[in-house]
Amino acid sequence: MNTADQYVKAIYLLQEMENGPASTGALAERLGVSPASANEMIGKLESRGLAEHEKYKGVTLTDDGIVRARDALQTYCIIERFLANVLSVDEFRAEARELEPVIDDLVAERLDTIIDRNEKCPDCFDPETDACCHLEVAAESVETEEQRAD
Numbered sequence: 077m078n079t080a081d082q083y084v085k086a087i088y089l090l091q092e093m094e095n096g097p098a099s100t101g102a103l104a105e106r107l108g109v110s111p112a113s114a115n116e117m118i119g120k121l122e123s124r125g126l127a128e129h130e131k132y133k134g135v136t137l138t139d140d141g142i143v144r145a146r147d148a149l150q151t152y153c154i155i156e157r158f159l160a161n162v163l164s165v166d167e168f169r170a171e172a173r174e175l176e177p178v179i180d181d182l183v184a185e186r187l188d189t190i191i192d193r194n195e196k197c198p199d200c201f202d203p204e205t206d207a208c209c210h211l212e213v214a215a216e217s218v219e220t221e222e223q224r225a226d
Contacts, residue, residue: 079117079177080117080120080121080124080126080144081144081145081147081148081151082107082148082176082177083103083107083117083118083121084121084126084127084137084141084144084145084148085145085148085149085152086098086103086106086107087103087121087127087135087136087137087141087145088137088141088142088145088146088149089106089149089201090102090103090106091136091137094134096134096136097130097133097134097135097136098134098135098136099134100114100115100118100134100135103118103135118135121135121141125138125140125141126138126140126141126144127141146198149198149201150184150193150197150198151176151179151181151184152172152176152201153193153197153198153201154184154187154188154191154193154197155172155175155176155179155184155187156168156169156172157191157193158187158190158191159171159172159175161191162190
């Protein structure tokens with residue numbers, strides 16, 4: 077998964093949470109980048125036909141962008157669930173974010189055979205909690221990890 081995939085995934089999740097276009101500021105915050113960097117990548121996504129940006133309104137994904145975002149989200153879920161459910165990695169979320177940009181489709185497919193992914197994926201991902209609802213970890217440990225990030 078490359079940087080563009082991380083952006084379309086983040087835009088997709090923000091659109092779901094905000095029930096509309098994702099603001100540049102929210103996107104930058106979610107990805108931990110500057111608003112200028114977010115704007116630059118939005119321009120690249122627009123030129124690739126993956127997103128549409130309307131000044132002062134925000135960015136929305138095109139149909140192709142939505143397909144790509146759902147694929148990226150599914151890959152992230154696979155990584156996260158493999159780390160949490162199979163390997164019992166305590167810091168699974170941080171590790172998943174580190175691995176996300178370097179895991180290719182072949183590796184994700186092979187991990188997928190191990191985790192027995194739910195057919196509803198990536199719709200099983202809850203953007204509010206930023207987690208797949210099929211994680212086999214206590215909700216308390218997910219909250220604790222999020223609190224550490226703050």
